[in-house]
Amino acid sequence: MLNRSQDFSAANFDDRTVILCDQCEKEYHVGCLRESGLCDLKELPKDKWFCCNECHKIYVALQNFASSGPEAIPASVLAALATKHAERGLSDSYRNDIRWRILNGKSRYPEHLLLLSRAAAIFRERFDPIVAKTGRDLIPVMVYG
Structure with a gap:
């Protein structure tokens, strides 16, 4: 959450307050959210705030990926890498257990x-x-x- 107004204070939370979605980082005026019926905030959220369900789902999925350990690259992708290396005359001594992690x-x-x-x-x-x-x-x- 971010407020770019210089005269902002938590005590003066009002329609001019600007908050950011904790996933997509789009900016929203609290008053605009209220007028559109998307959200009726009375104060700055104490935790994460998302502009829509999709952003919340993306956030949760990414957090789950980030908390999991290294994932193996699928064999089909490794085979494609081996083919590309062979086409370019590169050594095939790369590791066959390449892993990725968010x-x-x-x-x-x-x-x-x-x-x-x-x-x-x-x-x-x-x-x-x-x-x-x-x-x-x-x-x-x-x-x-």
Whole structure:
């Protein structure tokens, strides 16, 4: 949830208050939500807030993926990788047990932080810098969300 009004305070929660969906990050004025009949908020939600059921379902599904362990890449995908490698004359010495995992960039589990740090390092090594006009490096923003 975010409010961009400079005169906002929790005590002055009103129709001008702007909140963000915790999944899609679309902005909504509380007054517009009230007028459209989508939601009648009386105060800032204490937990997550979603603009619709679909965003809530997506959030729950992603959280379930993030909390599960590494998933094996299906054999059919591994076979396609092997074919591509053979077509390009690359060694077929890659691992046959490639795994994937969705991580939450806000996770504080040490093993997650290590994996996220490795991902950021791979992006920096393999791609040209991604820098915003402000000079901010966007790779950590992308990796850590």
